[in-house]
Amino acid sequence: MSEALARARRIVVKVGSSLVTNEGRGVDAQAVGNWCRQMAVLASQGREVVMVSSGAIAEGMKRLGWSVRPKEIHELQAAAAVGQMGLAQIYESKLREHGMGSAQVLLTHADLADRERYLNARSTLLTLLGLKVIPVINENDTVVNDEIKFGDNDTLGALVANLVDADALVILTDQKGLYSADPRKDANARFIDEGQAGDPELERMAGGAGSSIGRGGMLTKILAAKRAASSGTSTVIAWGREPDVLVRLAAGEAIGTALIASTQKLAARKQWMVDHLQLRGTVVVDAGAAVKVRDEGKSLLPIGVVDVQGEFHRGDVIAVRGVDGAEVARGLANYSSSEARLIARKPSSEFERLLGYTAEPELIHRDNLVLA
Numbered sequence: 001m002s003e004a005l006a007r008a009r010r011i012v013v014k015v016g017s018s019l020v021t022n023e024g025r026g027v028d029a030q031a032v033g034n035w036c037r038q039m040a041v042l043a044s045q046g047r048e049v050v051m052v053s054s055g056a057i058a059e060g061m062k063r064l065g066w067s068v069r070p071k072e073i074h075e076l077q078a079a080a081a082v083g084q085m086g087l088a089q090i091y092e093s094k095l096r097e098h099g100m101g102s103a104q105v106l107l108t109h110a111d112l113a114d115r116e117r118y119l120n121a122r123s124t125l126l127t128l129l130g131l132k133v134i135p136v137i138n139e140n141d142t143v144v145n146d147e148i149k150f151g152d153n154d155t156l157g158a159l160v161a162n163l164v165d166a167d168a169l170v171i172l173t174d175q176k177g178l179y180s181a182d183p184r185k186d187a188n189a190r191f192i193d194e195g196q197a198g199d200p201e202l203e204r205m206a207g208g209a210g211s212s213i214g215r216g217g218m219l220t221k222i223l224a225a226k227r228a229a230s231s232g233t234s235t236v237i238a239w240g241r242e243p244d245v246l247v248r249l250a251a252g253e254a255i256g257t258a259l260i261a262s263t264q265k266l267a268a269r270k271q272w273m274v275d276h277l278q279l280r281g282t283v284v285v286d287a288g289a290a291v292k293v294r295d296e297g298k299s300l301l302p303i304g305v306v307d308v309q310g311e312f313h314r315g316d317v318i319a320v321r322g323v324d325g326a327e328v329a330r331g332l333a334n335y336s337s338s339e340a341r342l343i344a345r346k347p348s349s350e351f352e353r354l355l356g357y358t359a360e361p362e363l364i365h366r367d368n369l370v371l372a
Helices: 002-007 029-044 056-064 073-097 109-113 115-130 146-150 154-163 200-205 218-229 245-250 265-276 287-294 337-343 348-355
Strands: 010-015 048-053 101-107 133-139 168-173 194-196 234-239 257-260 279-285 305-309 317-322 327-332 369-371
Touching: 002 245, 010 029, 010 154, 010 245, 029 048, 029 073, 029 245, 048 073, 048 115, 048 154, 056 073, 073 101, 073 133, 101 109, 101 115, 101 154, 109 115, 109 154, 115 133, 115 154, 133 154, 154 168, 154 218, 168 218, 168 245, 200 218, 218 234, 218 257, 234 245, 279 287, 287 317, 287 327, 287 369, 305 337, 337 348
Parallel strands: 010 048, 010 168, 048 133, 101 133, 168 234, 194 257, 279 317
Antiparallel strands: 234 257, 279 305, 317 327, 327 369
16 A cells, blocks of 8 residues: 555545544644645645645634534535635635645536436546645535435545545544544454454444544445545555655555555546446447547547437437447547437537537546456
């Protein structure tokens, strides 16, 4: 795991409410500034970093003068709306101090369950990373209630790691990592340095609720690591106030609890597409496009498409067939069937004239293709 982190190019970092808000006393500018400094160091090393930050509700509670977390959903949503202002402001200012651009991205689980919105979110995040901008992501607590009611942003961190094909997920918390039992109650509790993500024994060890500020206990982190592992991303759970924790982890130092994904990242992503997505339509491609996709591992460009069959939407899975009818591949469509018919046999330079806008140059990106 240490070697994997040292090689990691794309890292998702998740920080919890108690860390971000110094146990509910408001956004901790010094702590956020410290993480932002470390993220800037990682960026200078050529790494891409995505921050998933809790803390909006806790900051909103502080700004509204509430000392006890409310139970009414509409009050929690109001606190999130107020607190999100301060949360975004502090990340933007601290990252700018270190010469880094930032972007606020609010997501819901529904955004990542819907295939079209999934592709939209993925395209936006990858574009931001390509522009050397650090996305700061939070659950859009003002419009949803599942996250407010049942958990913290650990699950969101795992979903984002899957979304951007992260090499590693780092969950920073107010604990050193996972113990075999609660060390406050069991003198024989041992620290777990490394384990296999998805091991049921880890879930047994990790029982217990979160703090009074956040709602994510160690169990949500273990389950998040299990979810991230389904796409081949390994996870580290570490103390967020450990000096230079992100820089040291990226240098290969063993800190916290490492939970290893058993499946390679690319294989896991392809398997997810094969297992969970239903075929919605077909595009027929010429011989040249078939060779580029099948033999050269290239994306499918609309200029190589000779026919579009069936009706599908952006984000649907479609088959790619040669003119002989044999299936070459299948993957997630960046355009609907009606749009694909307009841009078939056309170069990307004509997309804006034909569609009224320009999106991706590919009909199916190679990362979203599974060969037949």
